[in-house]
Each structure stands twice: as structure tokens, then as C-alpha cells.
Amino acid sequence: MAGLSPDGGGPTAAVAARPAADVAGAAGRTAPAAPTTPAVAALVGQVYRPVTSLGPGRRLGIWFQGCTLACPGCMSRHTWESTGGRELTVERFSALWRAALADGLDGLTVSGGEPLEQPAALAALLAAADAERRRAGHPADLLVYTGWEPEELAADPATAAALDGADAVITGRYRAGQPTRLAWRGSANQQLTTRTALGRERYAPYLDHRPERPELQVRVSEGEVRVIGVPRPGDLGRIERDLVRRGVTLRETSWRP
Numbered sequence: 001m002a003g004l005s006p007d008g009g010g011p012t013a014a015v016a017a018r019p020a021a022d023v024a025g026a027a028g029r030t031a032p033a034a035p036t037t038p039a040v041a042a043l044v045g046q047v048y049r050p051v052t053s054l055g056p057g058r059r060l061g062i063w064f065q066g067c068t069l070a071c072p073g074c075m076s077r078h079t080w081e082s083t084g085g086r087e088l089t090v091e092r093f094s095a096l097w098r099a100a101l102a103d104g105l106d107g108l109t110v111s112g113g114e115p116l117e118q119p120a121a122l123a124a125l126l127a128a129a130d131a132e133r134r135r136a137g138h139p140a141d142l143l144v145y146t147g148w149e150p151e152e153l154a155a156d157p158a159t160a161a162a163l164d165g166a167d168a169v170i171t172g173r174y175r176a177g178q179p180t181r182l183a184w185r186g187s188a189n190q191q192l193t194t195r196t197a198l199g200r201e202r203y204a205p206y207l208d209h210r211p212e213r214p215e216l217q218v219r220v221s222e223g224e225v226r227v228i229g230v231p232r233p234g235d236l237g238r239i240e241r242d243l244v245r246r247g248v249t250l251r252e253t254s255w256r257p
């Protein structure tokens, strides 16, 4: 079962790290790319919309598959394996994002897993997202979660450049011993940084915002229960107990080793 990704919000699934149906639909479609489309595909674990719990407004969410950072207490252990997930081509992503823009969604959230472990794919998706929003004339913002610390980004500018297309980033490992009420962050060390005028406009009101309760989305799909958002300590246990009371048997959870 998948779990919460404190660095990125992430899903909580009840059974296994099976890709969600919408990802399955996106996967494996390796139609030849147009000449101007980078031939890059991201390995992703989930694609979902609308995401309303990881960034402002209604958003398209993309979860990269694969993370070697192994934060103690990570609740999205199902995203660690780089052998799971499905390929999402830039072409397919662009189609999903175009549809999201046409439906008036407010932004894109890229989480994981660790997006910077696929820097070329991340950069390509962000570039495609920017091109599509310009074409649509719709100022939807691009938010990326990474477990990399600011000093790690500074020490590896070539990899960090993959974030250049983001309007805002949330950086830093999940540290279970540093709980926080800050919006969209899993631990107090994680920093929300704006990078563009649009990012500043969208995220300035939330830099120090501490909602009374975090928004969590519960999604049931293909035998899995996924929680999207950033739960606070105890939230997942409460959800699990509630599911059991309703007769749902959880065979695995992604937040336990």
C-alpha cells in the first residue's frame, strides 16, 4: 500500500504499489514523437486530477517513480523502487496537461518518489508544461517537490537545473522528528521557495500559512486506497482505523517497512 509522501504529498494505497488506472492508460503509448518533442519519458507511479491538496487550486498531479533518499518515516515507500511505475512520454503528458488547462485547472504538481532522479524527464515535462500554458494563455503554475536539500542543489547545478522551469519548489528531506503545520510541507525543515513572478503571486500567501487541518484526498482505485496530501502525525492511523471500521481490509501499507 502506498503511503503519504511527506516531501510531496503522495498517495496512500491499501494494497500494492500498482499503478493507477489513469497511469496505466498513459503508459506504454510510445507513439513516435513529433520532431520538436523531446524523446524523453518519465517513469511515473501515478497521474491524477484534480489534486486539491498539494498546491493552490485544482491541479494535475504527477508522481515520479523511484527514490533512493530513504528518509526514515517515509510514508511512500512504494515510490522507492525505480523498477515500478510506467513511462509517461512528453507527448502524452502534453496531452494530459492540455486537457487540464482546457478544464481550467490552476497548476501542475510534480512529486514522487524523487523527481530529480530523472532530471532530463523532469526538465522536459516542465518545458512542455510551460509551452502548453503559453499556447493556452492560461497562467497555471508549476510546483515541484524534491527531497534534495538547498545545499545539495547548490552543489550539483547540472542536476538542479532540471527545476529551472518550476514556478515554486518545495525542498528537503522528510524529517519525522520535525512535524509542522505549514501548508503542503511534511516537516518543518522543508522550504517552499518561489522562482518566478507567477510563483511569487501564487505562493506568497502560503509561505507561512498554517491551516487548521491539512486537506487530504482519499481515492479508491483498483483495490487500492490512496491518500493524496500531506497528513499530520496520526492522520494515517485514523484513516486506517476508519477504513477497518467500514470493513475494508488493508493487506499492505506503504508507510510501514
Ligand code: SF4
Pocket: 005, 006, 007, 008, 067, 068, 069, 070, 071, 074, 075, 076, 077, 079, 112, 113, 114, 146, 147, 173, 174
Ligand atoms: S524524498 Fe524521502 S519522503 Fe520523499 S519519497 Fe523519497 S524517501 Fe520518501
